[in-house]
Amino acid sequence: MAMRRTLAVGAILLLTGGLPLLLPTAANACSCASSATPEEAVSVSSTVFLGTPTEKTSDGFEDTYLFDVSRVYKGDLASVTSVGTLANGNGCGTSYVLGTEQLMFVSAPYYVDAEHEGHSCGPATETGFDIQAAVESVYGAGYTPSAGGTPSVGVSADRSTVIGGGAAVALLAVLGWFGWRRRRAQ
Numbered sequence: 001m002a003m004r005r006t007l008a009v010g011a012i013l014l015l016t017g018g019l020p021l022l023l024p025t026a027a028n029a030c031s032c033a034s035s036a037t038p039e040e041a042v043s044v045s046s047t048v049f050l051g052t053p054t055e056k057t058s059d060g061f062e063d064t065y066l067f068d069v070s071r072v073y074k075g076d077l078a079s080v081t082s083v084g085t086l087a088n089g090n091g092c093g094t095s096y097v098l099g100t101e102q103l104m105f106v107s108a109p110y111y112v113d114a115e116h117e118g119h120s121c122g123p124a125t126e127t128g129f130d131i132q133a134a135v136e137s138v139y140g141a142g143y144t145p146s147a148g149g150t151p152s153v154g155v156s157a158d159r160s161t162v163i164g165g166g167a168a169v170a171l172l173a174v175l176g177w178f179g180w181r182r183r184r185a186q
Contacts, residue, residue, distance in 0.1 A: 030092035032121035038134035041123035045105035047075030047116055048135060050142070053083075053096040063087045064114050065096050067104070073139040079147045084112025085119070094120040103131060 035041035042048065051067035058064070064084045069077050083106055086093030091111065096102065096118070105123060106116035123131055136142075 030120060032092070032124060034124045038123070038129040038131070039138050041129075042105070042131065042134045042138055044123070045074070046107045047077065047104075048073040048139065049075065049077055049081075049104050049106075049145075050101060051081070051104055052101045053098050056096075056098060058087055061087055062112050062114075063093070063095065064112070065098075065118075069145045070101065071142045072145050073135050073142040077145045079145045081116060082114040083116045083118045084109060084114030085117065086111055092119045092121055094118055103135065 035044070049067075049069050050071040050073075051069040053065040053067050055066040056063060062084050063086075064082055067081050067083055069079050069081055083096075083104065085095070104116075104118065106118050109115065109117045111117065123134070
């Protein structure tokens with residue numbers, strides 16, 4: 001009887017305490033900074049290339065695009081690379097039009113499971129400027145990437161799901177331990 005009560009209390013705690021951890025969290029607002037000069041604006045990304053998105057996969061939290069790279073200005077890239085971005089514009093995520101060549105300013109992946117991370121914040125200054133000209137004045141004409149390379153495309157779990165799952169496992173372990181101690185004491 002006492003064991004059933006302990007399990008019932010544990011189930012209630014799991015549902016009421018653990019459920020909020022499994023629910024989606026609020027989106028973070030996105031804020032983009034402006035640079036003083038065009039040269040400074042195009043210098044903030046870790047990788048700059050000209051490429052065409054050819055394929056898109058999504059897990060609902062993250063979108064991953066495969067790009068055919070035609071020109072590299074900054075960084076070391078093969079002819080195909082992957083760019084991940086948070087889906088639906090969450091946390092500065094963005095989207096790309098398949099088949100449309102674009103100048104890409106990407107960073108090392110932080111929130112995504114891809115070779116690079118794309119953001120909605122691109123080079124910006126207080127006045128309009130020719131981005132291509134600024135890129136070439138900072139990095140030169142760039143180079144054509146070597147053929148080959150296998151881009152890293154994967155699916156990452158939503159952090160709230162991982163945290164909620166871990167909390168549920170921990171709670172069940174604690175309840176099991178208390179039940180074991182109680183049976184041993186009787």
